Amino acid sequence: MKESSVLKVLIADDTDSDRLILESIVKKEGHITISVANGVQAVEAYEAEHPDIVLMDALMPELDGFGAARQIKALAGEELVPIIFLTSLNDAESLVKCLDAGGDDFLSKPYNRFILQAKIKAFSRMRDMNITMQDQRDQISVYNNQLLQEQSVAKHVFDNIAHTGCLDASNVNYLLSPLAVFNGDIIVAAMRPSGGMLVLLGDFTGHGLPAAIGAMPLASVFYGMVQKGFSMVDILREINQKLKQILPLGVFCCAGMVDFDFTKKRVKIWNGGLPDCFIYHAESKELQMVKSTHLPLGVLDDNSFNDDYETVEMLDGDRLFVWSDGIIESRNKNDEMFGEDRLKNIFTNNEYPDGLFESIVDNVQLFLGMESRDDDVSMIELKMVPQDSVITKAKNLVHNRSVGLVEWAMTLELEPSTFRIFDPLPLLLNILVEVPGLRRYSGELYSILAELYSNALEHGVLALDSSWKQSGEGFSKYYEERESRLAQLIDGFVHIHLSHKIDDSGGKLLIRMTDSGDGFDVAGTPSELLANNVMNSGRGIPLVKSVCESVEYNSIGNQVDAIFVWQEE
């Protein structure tokens, strides 16, 4: 370091001969000297020359050494400027006065060359160390600012990804710390093209950047796949696989995923490592739990991953709660945990279901006391409501690419081995939303494809009789048959032909499904019966007709043409 370097030494002494001796001693060591004869000159020289070390006589005319030392120390601020008092004062009182004035050491007369040289060396080292320490402190402060800035950029990017969803929906309440991404907590929610809602609450192991890293691909996969119509199971598997692939060993994501169907009043719940999810049935005031039966996401490879979920019926007004372990594991200052019993009591004592969410938050806060912060608590409440009443500002992700598919046609032929394992709908929807004008209609397109494909497969290829579905008994028979016929199927196909043309005002999409079945007596089926969907139960064909310009069967009834027309915005 600077040990061998040349120091600038300020010598303040009013006796000419003493000053001469000091100058000689200091110069012998190769340093530079600045000499002055009183305290006022010493302060001026300090300001002008910024010496590294000061040798200061105590008693001097004008301003004495004590006063000069005080001023120099004040001017130096954080910088360490060692001041060595030159004195033949030997009484304790005077020495204390030197120290009080900011003196760092003494040198008594008669001067000893070796002692002075040793002192200068020691203080020079101390000064170097001090400079190093301050540099490092400044460096740390720079790094810290940089880190905070990086975090805020990361959070901004993350918020852009994570907040494209429908957490604002009218039936959703949630609690998530503003810096949750760095606590490893994440909540994502999105409307499915078919109208349902998918929600995932995740809690990554660890804190800070390692925990935040996993949240990005999770959110990105989630929103990308929901929009394209993938099922909960497909999305779970993809997220699990992606996390398994990217996260280091020991980092994983406890997660709960929920598929909320507002039409069927049915909820699918997959819980991997989170505390029990609660379902509060408004009418009966009963509490139903959904336990974690799986390992967290990012632990198992795809083959070992278990996607079994629980299905729960929920009436309008029923509420589902999913939370991280932050709530029940919250500890107060006596190191007590909030615990599941306290949580259950909130439900038992509740008289006003709309206030449940607030009540839980308040109770946890009260338990923790004022000084604690609830940064680690993440939870979401989902209320079952009629489909029409779900209001959200969320739009389908807007693709800004101006290019996409324009005029094109394609045919996909599916054969028995494929029927059994592959759901072609996400693939098809994926292609369709490449047409810029069709993106807005992904929900409608999904419904059309889903209906036509299940008709072609179930009634065409598998020749299942839709009238079975009229009765409850028949309903389960229908699905048993479906499974067994699918398993035994050797021959058969479904052709899906899509072709798209544009015109002045928008475009026209033809969806043609042809199946290997025997068809049905189109001519013999009165058109009003067709319209009322004799051949299929459920919403079925009437729904397709309501969104398409036309839906027509060929004469033998094994091919249907649905024409969907869209207008430029």
Place this chain on the structure above:
Amino acid sequence: MPEAVDLDTLTMLKDIMEDEFDLLIETFIDDAKVRIPQLKKQLAEGEHDELMRNAHSLKGSSSNLGAIPFSEKCMKVESQAKEGNLNGLEGALSDIEQEFNLVESALKELI
């Protein structure tokens, strides 16, 4: 009776000062020749602060040149002036004057 100047100290000083040794000696003698009359004046006028500081400076610079008896005489004046007691210092000042003559001639032999 100790020597007026300690030769070991002066040998070491010569080693440090090299070419400037003569200058050092002359500077000391010139400085003392200014200060000693000042001491008398300050005593006569009862300025014990100035007297004390002046004696202090002489004490320090003479000790650096190994003029130990001279330095001790200055110290006596300094401490008495510090206490504010100037009684009987006239004698001490003439001791200083006499001692300085010894110091001066001893030092001049070295240059």
